[in-house]
Amino acid sequence: MIEPAKTPYHHGDLPTALLFSARSMLEQDGVAALKLRAITRHAGVSATAAAPHFGNLTGLLSALAAIGFTELAEVMAPEHAVQPRDVALAYVRFAIANPGLFTLMFRSDAIDRQDPGLRAASGRAFACLAGLAQATPGADRAAMMVGLWGKVHGVATLAIDGMLSGLIPADSPQTIDAFLEQVFR
Amino acid sequence: MIEPAKTPYHHGDLPTALLFSARSMLEQDGVAALKLRAITRHAGVSATAAAPHFGNLTGLLSALAAIGFTELAEVMAPEHAVQPRDVALAYVRFAIANPGLFTLMFRSDAIDRQDPGLRAASGRAFACLAGLAQATPGADRAAMMVGLWGKVHGVATLAIDGMLSGLIPADSPQTIDAFLEQVFR
DNA sequence: CGCCTTATCTTTACGATGTAAAATTTCTCT
DNA sequence: AGAGAAATTTTACATCGTAAAGATAAGGCG
Structure with a gap:
């Protein structure tokens, strides 16, 4: 989780504060609420205060998406997910727990996939899935990997978009x- | 495919013309290019000419998404896709052939999922998938359906977003x- | 045929957005 | 202390979506 640090510098740790504001607004009101002026307003600074740190809105959102991929890699890491099914469940659970962040992570027109920090973080997350396909024996590893990742990603995406209402039980997390x-049996 | 009709009315069949412009811009420059002023400019009318027909930008994009779901239902229809694998392949092929349109169809903040026309069209498409899960015998039909749809949708989404480069052969459609x-063996 | 209602489209206007440029403030370092 | 660098604000501009009001042209009806 992100938390705004003390005030070691000029006006505080503004990069972290902006990411914190953006994330809370993201989970509250969805990706549509991620406007630069709204984020800076929420952080109590002027509209252009983010530029020196993130360049533009895309840079800020890319940094936020990188945080998301880092957390996703964390919950899929071997120490938390031993069996293949654990990795799949961790992926979907993360998406359901952080719908806005997960949506941002895969929305290519809001972030810059070439951003170095984002590339590093997403690479770390995808490595967990790749290792999973490597472990399972099968004919074509690439096909296996695509099928597995596709199933996981599709279920997560559809669940977030509310496409599975009626199919998935809406009662409790349990x-x-x-x-x-059962889906990933 | 959409095609602007003759000029039976005032200035032509503007609704169809606008949808035609929007679709060509969508496939050319992606969802980010779908601005109301740009679409109307492309169609040669003023910025507010779409309002009487579609209300607002969301209405226009919802109508375009409905066309997408109609075409998706078409390629998944029983007369074209007999085996379950045919339905899955049709779904993914449609997404790869119409990446912008497919993205729009599942972008919840750009369209209105409650739009009656959109609901009808998407319902028709999803019925093909539901019938597919009904055909296959299994313990929990809902879990089977979610897994199947998820795999299909995830592979399509990841392919569109360029996430599968390196995993999927980029040579030829064949x-x-x-x-x-092989993925849907 | 002539008028009138209605739908279609344009003009105008307003608030909001992202960001470039210049000015201002604050920190760091010598 | 004073210079230089970094962070932040102020200002300005093009663009966006759309509401309101005016202009234009079609169809219905006498």
């Missing part, structure tokens, strides 16, 4: 988890 | 098709 375990 | 058949 029943959702039980249902997901 | 090799891509062969690869996909």
Whole structure:
């Protein structure tokens, strides 16, 4: 989780404060709420205060997406997810727990996929999935990997977009988890 | 495919012309290019000419998304896709052939999912997938359906976003098709 | 045929957005 | 202390979506 640090510098740790504001607004009101002026307003600074740190809005959102990929890699790491099914469940659970952030991470017109920090973070997350496909024996590893990642990513995306209402139990996290375990049996 | 009709009315069949402009701009420059002023400019009318027909930008884009779902339902229809694998391949092929349109169809902040025309069209498309899960015998039909749709949707989404470069052969449509058949073996 | 209602389209106007440029403030370092 | 660099604000501009009001042309009806 992000937290605004003390005030070691000029006006505080503005980069972290901006990311913190952006994330809270993101989870509250969705990706549509991620306007530069709204974020800076929420952080209590002027509209152009983010430029020296992130360049432009895309840079700021790319940094936020990188945080998302770092956290996703964390919950999929081998120490937390031992079995293949654990990795799949961690992926979907992360998406359901952080719908706005997950949406941002895969929205290519709001972020810059070439951003070095973003590339590094997303690479770390995808390595967990790649290792998973490597572990399972099969004919074509690439096809296996695409199928596995596709299933995980598709279920996560559809769940976030509310496409599975009626198909997925909406009761409690426990029943959702039980249902997901059946999907990824 | 959309095509601007003759000029039976005032200035022509503007609704169709606007949808035609929007679609060509969409496939040319992506979802980010779908600005109301740009679309109307492309169609040669004033910026507010779309309002009487579509209300606002969301209405126009929802109508375009509805066209997308109609075409998706078409390629997944039983007369074109007999085996379950055919339905899956049609879904992914449609996404790869119409990346911008497919992205729009699932971008919830640009369209209105409650739009009646959109609901009808998307319902028709999803019915093809539901019937597919109904055909296959299995323990929990809902879990089967979610897993199947998720895999199909995830592979399509990841392919569109360029996430599968390196995993998927980029040579020719034939090799891509062969690869996909292996994914959905 | 002539008028009148209605739908279609344009003009105008307003608030909001992203960001470039210049000015201002604040920190760091010698 | 004073210079230089970094951070932040002020100002300005092009663009966006759309509401309101005016202009234009079509169809219905006498």
